[in-house]
Each structure stands twice: as structure tokens, then as C-alpha cells.
Amino acid sequence: MIRVLIADDHPVVRAGLAAMVDSVPDLVVAGQVATPGHVVTAVDEFRVDVVLLDLSFGKDGSGVEALHDLRNHGSTVPVLIVTSFESERDILAAIEAGAAGYLLKDAEPDALVAGIRAAAAGEMALAPRVAQRMAQRLRSPHEALTSRELEVLHLVASGASNSQIANTLVVSEATVKSHLTHVFTKLDVSSRTEAVHQARQRGLMP
Amino acid sequence: MIRVLIADDHPVVRAGLAAMVDSVPDLVVAGQVATPGHVVTAVDEFRVDVVLLDLSFGKDGSGVEALHDLRNHGSTVPVLIVTSFESERDILAAIEAGAAGYLLKDAEPDALVAGIRAAAAGEMALAPRVAQRMAQRLRSPHEALTSRELEVLHLVASGASNSQIANTLVVSEATVKSHLTHVFTKLDVSSRTEAVHQARQRGLMP
DNA sequence: GTTGACGTCCAACTTTCGGTTGATGCGTCA
């Protein structure tokens, strides 16, 4: 009997996951929570074998935070990310934080159940599209943007000019340009708009 | 007894909506479909009183298409949009296509059931956030972009330069610039990146 | 039928803004 905790802010999704889990004989919903903050206590409280964790909890925080909290509290319970986003950044962050798998919400019930079983058995469970994306990344490893570069890129995406960025970042305009040229070479583009587009494509930005 | 059709491409969401509907005594799930193309026949086949329709069906089409098909076939069944997107464009398109309401997937079960009842009774059902957004739009009516302007803006968003846009649209570069200045004044911005950002904010672009 | 508003299109002008190059201090890690 595998006891599952469902953590998602959408009532509809909670109900759907619960229905799927409960329809399988040897799976049971141990509990449901709607905010990341309640995950840690819930894992303790109910004897949870596997956590189904959403990534985006609206304004209440993120699933990755909850995952970090969990690990900081010494819990080793396998956590299965179940989300509708498949951006590279999200996937990497989740896996680095110690997720046992990454499933997509458009998955068939079978895939979900299989993922839960795998996680409970200590194995890794990745949705096919996610696995493909990671493989692709390994093949052509993008050079990672530094945090400063990302910061600049975000401001660019919000429509700021170089001088405006320089003001808000309290650096010279030259610095901003420098960061941007680095971004361009790393992303293999030649203009700010292209850079924003590429970054979005690769899931580097919201 | 209100008979509900559920149309969504995500199995999890279908299961969740079904669970919610079935938990109410006088509501019943008449059927479920996973693609927009099956909505019309399903409405005929099962005696459907209300349709819960998702907007984004992945690559299989869109909910608005299904809604149009439905109306073209003479059906007047109330259709309730249930989606997680709340962009102005989506909302307007749905309402213009004859939706009986627009709910968000993060809604509580109560709100969902209330929406279904309202739709079945021939009333309108809007999620609070959606209603707020529409009210906001009525207060400050953005000047609508022409289709050509939107076309140009899309290309800008994808990182194209003016000359590239001119090529793909087979017009002069001057024309592109002209369109863009119009876009700028309408959106009250002064640069292409700002324009893209604003358009995204207002839900004019994907 | 005429007027006017609007959309699409274009040319020529100006210049700002963006991007390149090269160089410096600073921390870190081997």
C-alpha cells in the first residue's frame, strides 16, 4: 500500500489526482495540501510514501521551495513533480533540489501511476518529453547565463533600454552593454529581442 | 438533473472536474472528450445541458474553435470556459464566440458548481478576476491593434529586425516602421521591446 | 457624390541606441 500526498493549489487538479490515485487498488491518498508551506508537516503527520508536488503555487510560493524545506528537515521521501511547465530551468531546479521525478499534467493515468510506483521503489521517473529535453541539453550544453546577465536580460524583456537598466542596476551603461554582448554570444543571437525570444524558448525566463 | 459534458485534453483535469461534478447530487457527468473536434458530436449524442470547455487543447486545436463549430451547427447549449489562462484576448474571443461564462481552474468547487448552475439557468458566469479584468478594460479602452499591426508585432516578439519583417511580409521596411509607430502610439510606448512587453501584459500575444 | 476617417503602404532624414572592442580590478580555485 503506497500512501500518496497531493500538493497542488488548484482544487480541480487535486481532485483529479486524487481520483486517479484512489482508482488504483494499492495506492491511497494519504492527504492533500494546497500550499507549499504545509507539505513538510503533512509528510510527517500522515505516513507519506510519495509526494505529488506542483511547481507553481500562485503567490504562495513554489514547489521547489517546499522540496528544499523537506530536504532541510532531513526527509528523504521521494517527491514527484507534477506540473504543466516543462521549461529547462524548472526541470533542472527540481532535479537539483532532489526530486525523484518530473511528470507533466497532460500525462495519462497509466504514466502517472507508473511514476508513483517508480518513485516509491526509489527509481527515477521522467516524462518522455522531459527526458528528451534533458538529453537535448546534454547534447548541446548551453553556456549558463550568470545571475547578473539574467538580471539584465529580464529587464530587457520588460522593455527597458540600456540606460534605464543601467539606472536601476546602478552601474554604467557600458556595463549593461557588456553583459548583453556576453548574453548574445552565449545564446548565439545578435540582438536584444532575439535574445529575449531565445531565452523564452529555452525556458530561461518566465 | 443537469447533464454536464467535460472537454479537456488533460486527463488529470477531466478526472478532477468529473469528481467535482459527480459529488453534487443534481449534477451528472454526461460524457468526457479530450479533443475539440469531438465536442459537437458529443453534445448531440449525450443529452448535454452544460459544456465545460477548456481553451487550450495542445496541438489538437482550441476551445474557441469548438465553440464556433457548436454555434454553426445550431446548438445553443450553454458553454462554460474553464481554463487557467486569463488573458484579455482569450476572454474576449470566448465571450464573442458565445460562451456562457469564463471560470478559472484554480476556482473552488463551490464556484465551479455555482457557475454550472448559472449557465444551465441561462445566466452568465464570470470568475471574479475575469470580471475585474473586463471592467478594467471597459474603463480604459485600449485602442485595438489592426491585424497587420499585430502581425508585425508578433514578428518583433520573435526577435526579427525591421528588414527581416519586411522580407517575410513582402513589403518595404518603411511600411514595417510605420506599422510599428502606430503600435507604439496605441500602446503608449516608445520602443519595440516595450511594445512586446505591453502586448504580453495585456494578453494581446501568446 | 462627396467628405472624412482609417488602414496599408512608402521615401527620405536624423540620430539615438545598440553593439563591438579592449582593458581593468577582484575573487576563486587549482
Added chain:
DNA sequence: TGACGCATCAACCGAAAGTTGGACGTCAAC
């Protein structure tokens, strides 16, 4: 300590962006 990466900056250059002004067609209103 020496090499490397990151953040910072100055000065230069030129293309690409944006402005202005205008032509033409269409459609609706009057």
C-alpha cells in the same frame, strides 16, 4: 601564483530604429 571567470567601464562606430510627411484605396456616413 597564475589562470580563469565575473563584473565593471570608456570610447568608437554604424546600422537599425524611429520620426515626419504623404499617397492611395476603401468604406460608411452624411
